[in-house]
Amino acid sequence: MKIRDLYLQNSLTKQKEKFVPITDGYVGLYVCGPTVYSDVHLGNVRTFVSFDIIYRYLLYIGYKVRYVRNITDVGHLLDDGEDRISKGARIEKLEPMEVVQKYTNGFHHMMSIFNTMKPSIEPRATQHILEQIEMVQSILDNGYAYVVDGSVYFDTFKFQEDKKCYGDLSGRVIEELMTETRADLKKQDQKKHSSDFAIWMKAEPDHLMKWNSPWSVGFPGWHLECSVMSTKYLGKTFDIHGGGNDLKFPHHENEIAQNIGSCGCAPCNTWLHTNMLLMNGKKMSKSDGNTISPDELFTGDSPHVSKGYTPMVVKFFMLQSHYSSTLDLTDDALAAAEKAYKRLMESIKTLSLLKHKSTGDSLDAEINKPLDDFLDHMSDDFNTPRAIASLFDVVTKINSLKEGHLNLSQLSDTCFNRLTKHFPEYISDVLGLQLETDGDSNNSALESVMELVLDLRQEARANKDWSTADKIRDGLAKSNIVVKDGKEGSHWSFN
Numbered sequence: 001m002k003i004r005d006l007y008l009q010n011s012l013t014k015q016k017e018k019f020v021p022i023t024d025g026y027v028g029l030y031v032c033g034p035t036v037y038s039d040v041h042l043g044n045v046r047t048f049v050s051f052d053i054i055y056r057y058l059l060y061i062g063y064k065v066r067y068v069r070n071i072t073d074v075g076h077l078l079d080d081g082e083d084r085i086s087k088g089a090r091i092e093k094l095e096p097m098e099v100v101q102k103y104t105n106g107f108h109h110m111m112s113i114f115n116t117m118k119p120s121i122e123p124r125a126t127q128h129i130l131e132q133i134e135m136v137q138s139i140l141d142n143g144y145a146y147v148v149d150g151s152v153y154f155d156t157f158k159f160q161e162d163k164k165c166y167g168d169l170s171g172r173v174i175e176e177l178m179t180e181t182r183a184d185l186k187k188q189d190q191k192k193h194s195s196d197f198a199i200w201m202k203a204e205p206d207h208l209m210k211w212n213s214p215w216s217v218g219f220p221g222w223h224l225e226c227s228v229m230s231t232k233y234l235g236k237t238f239d240i241h242g243g244g245n246d247l248k249f250p251h252h253e254n255e256i257a258q259n260i261g262s263c264g265c266a267p268c269n270t271w272l273h274t275n276m277l278l279m280n281g282k283k284m285s286k287s288d289g290n291t292i293s294p295d296e297l298f299t300g301d302s303p304h305v306s307k308g309y310t311p312m313v314v315k316f317f318m319l320q321s322h323y324s325s326t327l328d329l330t331d332d333a334l335a336a337a338e339k340a341y342k343r344l345m346e347s348i349k350t351l352s353l354l355k356h357k358s359t360g361d362s363l364d365a366e367i368n369k370p371l372d373d374f375l376d377h378m379s380d381d382f383n384t385p386r387a388i389a390s391l392f393d394v395v396t397k398i399n400s401l402k403e404g405h406l407n408l409s410q411l412s413d414t415c416f417n418r419l420t421k422h423f424p425e426y427i428s429d430v431l432g433l434q435l436e437t438d439g440d441s442n443n444s445a446l447e448s449v450m451e452l453v454l455d456l457r458q459e460a461r462a463n464k465d466w467s468t469a470d471k472i473r474d475g476l477a478k479s480n481i482v483v484k485d486g487k488e489g490s491h492w493s494f495n
């Protein structure tokens with residue numbers, strides 16, 4: 001199959017551009033992953049669901065895609081300078097890597113609840129400290145960084161003088177960048193310019209995660225990991241880099257500076273940015289109570305919703321907005337999405353029951369048009385709301401065929417086969433929506449219960465409470481469930 005033309009809104013050029021891959025037939029896609037120090041929230045889910053659709057569509061139209069989505073497990077500091085993972089470790093009295101594992105597991109679990117595909121590579125920042133040190137050295141060698149008391153700072157003014165592109169992505173003007181920029185605040189006095197940023201930081205003696213380097217025992221700056229891991233797995237310049245638009249500055253701006261500063265070339269040809277999730281018109285924020293967790297949304301256990309909504313309804317609701325528009329979560333909008341989603345699912349069943357015997361093809365164009373429209377809208381910067389509207393045009397036709405308002409025999413075999421193949425495929429393979437039958441929800445409920453039971457057993461084992469651990473295992477065995485303990489934790493299966 002010839003790969004369809006694709007048009008992408010590039011946040012760097014602010015233009016919609018025809019996508020031309022660096023290597024014919026292949027796409028390198030890098031997306032900034034989560035910082036794993038707390039439970040994933042719905043805003044994160046929106047961003048990762050959006051990139052899942054992008055990944056799925058690229059695959060669907062025939063590209064071979066290497067999708068790299070990292071795990072941030074070091075260097076992403078809070079405004080007071082504390083590493084987010086270290087803070088998690090301190091508060092929860094866990095090893096930093098235990099915090100990382102716990103919330104990585106939670107993130108994976110949530111991604112599977114939302115039926116997203118796994119990336120091709122999921123590298124962690126702490127697994128790439130050597131490569132990060134090498135990149136710092138090459139930026140120093142090229143004259144775009146300087147060392148002060150064991151910390152290394154990127155010299156934004158020198159970079160701007162030579163390359164004239166600092167701020168191109170975010171629209172920030174270097175002269176106007178204020179000193180209040182973030183985490184390395186207390187080190188401001190070490191910087192030559194307030195817009196400079198740390199690419200290696202010397203660690204205080206009590207800092208938990210630190211490594212040897214030519215400059216100090218310290219840790220890499222947050223922005224560095226994505227420059228390093230994208231280059232390592234996708235090459236110096238790759239096709240598409242994505243993330244939420246709150247990452248444009250400073251994270252992505254600094255990534256660009258680091259890549260150009262170390263190898264002289266920009267990291268990618270196209271930048272895609274997702275927009276933020278709001279609730280009732282306001283930014284979702286824990287501090288003013290305007291927040292709802294995925295679980296609260298599924299159970300309905302929140303003052304913000306009148307009832308629970310299934311993950312697929314929530315996902316469908318998300319896809320009804322374009323990834324680059326803000327999305328406002330309200331109970332009314334979710335209820336409307338639920339109705340529409342049920343209608344869509346019903347039509348798959350209706351379609352599977354149609355008995356077709358062709359005597360003509362006069363209806364083909366009416367069916368092919370909305371199916372083609374779906375692909376055209378997806379190829380137009382992944383316009384899911386319009387693509388979904390086209391699917392509903394198909395739904396109307398399916399219902400008319402069922403009720404006899406349209407004569408099914410006037411569809412050619414080719415067109416009927418396309419309808420029965422492509423319509424469900426667009427919903428499941430491209431949009432990643434699953435038919436929610438009772439069986440499915442029972443299965444996912446069982447998965448959740450088993451996860452909880454195994455967690456409790458793991459806790460008992462950690463406390464050397466062998467009798468509780470054995471009681472759980474033996475109790476499960478009575479229900480034909482076998483628990484196997486391995487190096488990577490416990491797993492269960494039916495006997």
Ligand code: AMP
Pocket residue numbers: 032033034035036042043044045046047243244245246247274275276277278284
């Ligand atoms: P973090 O774990 O904070 O680094 O965020 C992981 C991803 O989620 C990043 O791409 C963020 O831009 C994105 N993100 C964070 N908050 C929201 C939000 N409210 N809406 C949409 N995306 C978000």
Ligand code: ZN
Pocket residue numbers: 031032033226243251
């Ligand atoms: Zn990143």
